[in-house]
Amino acid sequence: xxxxxxxxxxxxxxxxxxxxxRCKPISGHNSLFWYRQTMMRGLELLIYFNNNVPxxxxxxxxxxxxxxxxxxxxxxxxxxxxxxxDSAVYFCASSLALAEGTDTQYFGPGxxxxxx
Amino acid sequence: xQKITQxxxxxxxxxxxxxxxxxxxxxxxxxxGLFWYKQPSSGEMIFLIYQGSYDQQNATEGRYSLNxxxxxxxxxxxxxxxxxxxxxxxxCAMKTGANNLFFGTGxxxxxxP
Numbered sequence: 115x116x117x118x119x120x121x122x123x124x125x126x127x128x129x130x131x132x133x134x135x136r137c138k139p140i141s142g143h144n145s146l147f148w149y150r151q152t153m154m155r156g157l158e159l160l161i162y163f164n165n166n167v168p169x170x171x172x173x174x175x176x177x178x179x180x181x182x183x184x185x186x187x188x189x190x191x192x193x194x195x196x197x198x199x200d201s202a203v204y205f206c207a208s209s210l211a212l213a214e215g216t217d218t219q220y221f222g223p224g225x226x227x228x229x230x
Numbered sequence: 231x232q233k234i235t236q237x238x239x240x241x242x243x244x245x246x247x248x249x250x251x252x253x254x255x256x257x258x259x260x261x262x263g264l265f266w267y268k269q270p271s272s273g274e275m276i277f278l279i280y281q282g283s284y285d286q287q288n289a290t291e292g293r294y295s296l297n298x299x300x301x302x303x304x305x306x307x308x309x310x311x312x313x314x315x316x317x318x319x320x321x322c323a324m325k326t327g328a329n330n331l332f333f334g335t336g337x338x339x340x341x342x343p
Contacts, residue, residue, distance in 0.1 A: 147330065147331075156333060156335050156336070157321065157333040159330045159331070162330055170330065203273060205275060207275075217263065217325060218265065218277055218280055219265075219277070219331060220277060221267075221274065221275035221276075221277075222274075223273065223274045224273050224274065224275075226273070
């Protein structure tokens with residue numbers, strides 16, 4: 115079975131440009147998460163969706179960041195305009211959220227974003 | 231508030247030996263899950279093992295086992311018979327009532343031939 119798919123794997127852009135990161139969760143999973151990993155802050159949750167609905171976006175840094183999940187098999191994280199401090203690895207993860215259960219999150223390979 | 235602490239920034243182990251990576255946690259929620267992930271130099275996050283707060287037995291997955299001591303709020307990862315491919319960053323994480331994971335700062339394990 116395919117795991118979580120993210121694209122692009124690497125993105126280099128200039129400050130001020132719009133960046134769109136894409137994620138396809140594992141088929142059948144009903145929760146999707148966007149994380150950011152930096153040396154300074156480690157792994158931090160940006161936003162998560164349950165059944166395509168955003169549940170908690172308190173980790174989204176500011177209005178420049180937005181995320182959508184138009185259907186169960188696709189999500190985007192957009193940064194507009196991008197800034198050098200947005201440089202990080204962005205992970206998408208998905209899980210099958212049950213009332214009781216392990217609820218293990220499976221991560222995609224990540225997108226390494228560099229904003230010049 | 232939830233908190234995960236990994237006090238070992240780096241660890242070294244001889245190939246074929248066992249190693250324990252420490253993790254302590256803090257939560258007031260009686261129901262929680264503890265996870266370990268491996269992040270090799272290639273960057274992906276690989277799920278290793280899970281322990282539920284109500285599980286009576288320590289979790290095991292192949293060469294990985296989780297030494298769960300609830301009273302001490304610790305969930306140490308034990309890797310037996312270390313292999314060179316085990317060299318990576320290891321993250322401990324916790325999930326409580328909310329759906330998201332809280333991660334520790336990680337431990338970098340280096341396996342020496």
